[in-house]
Amino acid sequence: MAKEISLATVKKHNKADDLWIVIENKVYDVTKFRLEHPGGEDSLVDVAGRDGTKEFIDVGHSLEAREIMKKFYIGDLAAADIKKNSPISTSATPTETGEASISNAPPTAPKQCCILH
Numbered sequence: 001m002a003k004e005i006s007l008a009t010v011k012k013h014n015k016a017d018d019l020w021i022v023i024e025n026k027v028y029d030v031t032k033f034r035l036e037h038p039g040g041e042d043s044l045v046d047v048a049g050r051d052g053t054k055e056f057i058d059v060g061h062s063l064e065a066r067e068i069m070k071k072f073y074i075g076d077l078a079a080a081d082i083k084k085n086s087p088i089s090t091s092a093t094p095t096e097t098g099e100a101s102i103s104n105a106p107p108t109a110p111k112q113c114c115i116l117h
């Protein structure tokens, strides 16, 4: 099983040189990646130490981006924090307004949660 990391722990890593982000209930250490991020260091620092799922999805990141992020995965958000933390995180369903959370995925793509497994 993946390591479980509490939101309180993630919050401690909220600086540019110590930068963890929660995306879809998974925790990523993007400290090293921040300088390579095509979207810039600042966008990552903005969500440092917290859940950046919404921001990540809003950008419409490519599947390539999702491949890259796997390299920085360090564990899962603790179960106790998932319930109160992120109601959207378990949803892989595009919204009715067309803001598809997996807009760059092919039509046959499995549910979003499965891409990352």
Ligand code: HEM
Residues within 6 Å of the ligand: 021, 028, 030, 037, 038, 039, 040, 043, 044, 046, 047, 052, 055, 056, 059, 060, 061, 062, 063, 064, 065, 066, 068, 069, 072
């Ligand atoms: C581990 C996490 C992340 C990875 C691996 C990642 C990777 C990437 C990559 C590869 C791109 C180039 C475009 C694409 O392929 O989609 C990109 C663009 C971008 N990302 Fe991220 N990203 C991450 C997290 C975030 C977060 C949390 C935010 C916002 C808070 C963000 C904001 C942006 C923005 C604004 C762009 C530029 C989009 C554009 O210019 O069209 N990224 N990112």
